[in-house]
Amino acid sequence: MPAPLLLDRLLQIADLFQRDMAREYEGTALSPARMAVLWTVHHAGPSPQHAIAEALDVTPRNITALVDALEGAGFVERLPHPTDRRTRLVGLTADGVSVMSRTTREHEALNATLLDAVDEADRQRVEAGLAAIAERLSAMVAEASASASTSASASASASATERTT
Template identity: 45%
Template sequence: MLFTMSESNILDLLLSVTHTLQADQDRELDRRGLTTARTHLMWVLFHGGPATQVQLAEALAVTPRNVTALVDGLEATDLARREPHPTDRRAVHVHLTERGLSIMETMNAEHTALGSDLLAGLDEATVATTIRGLEAIRANLERLIAEHEAARAE
């Protein structure tokens, strides 16, 4: 992640925290022989159930061709499998295997635990205000992006 070298403002602090989160997660995935892109696809299946490759491409914001490659990799490592689509013979239904499901359950539990552990030692008022602050930042960010896109479209 870029822009984490100085921390003169809240943006750098935010990026620093998520850079550390990301690096930690990458190490964990590497230990399990997983990659970020494939895990992301599994995460979508875990939370949304079986899906066609076009649906996965939309969810991941990548091309259908890319999903073909990702599912190939997941099938080769017994993490997901292609099954016939119940009604459309052109499409396939991608499912998690038992192994893939088990891994995602573990990762989901770890994710939830991390969410609590990160707040250790913070009082409720601080947590509440931090959440409000982050939500305001997100709202500002989305407004800025929308304004920027609008200006560009002129």
């Protein structure tokens, strides 16, 4: 039987993280998508919904539903923008800050536990290798997305040209 490829291991790790998150959020008002919103606001501070949607690469409508659910669960609140009356900001409530503080501590502990699995002499190389893989994959995804957008635009232009001729 051939040894697993690096990609196989990365997919295994991704699956394990997904299962762990599902277990962690079971019976709560949280989900991976809702946590992504909380992480974004936690790191950026109170933000307009359109900025959160852009950061997460989802539609504004999707963010509205996520923020509505998080607001209903008491994790975020909509706040007035200090200079633009038309814009509302999404900020963490005290419960949201508490969840993010606990989650940050849990991430730090899990990070330490996972790194303990790697020989101390190899940790810096492992971290550098994973960073390089993440950068390469990010670039590949961005390139594929740009290519798909270009193809979709070309198709739309061709269809419009056919309709007008």
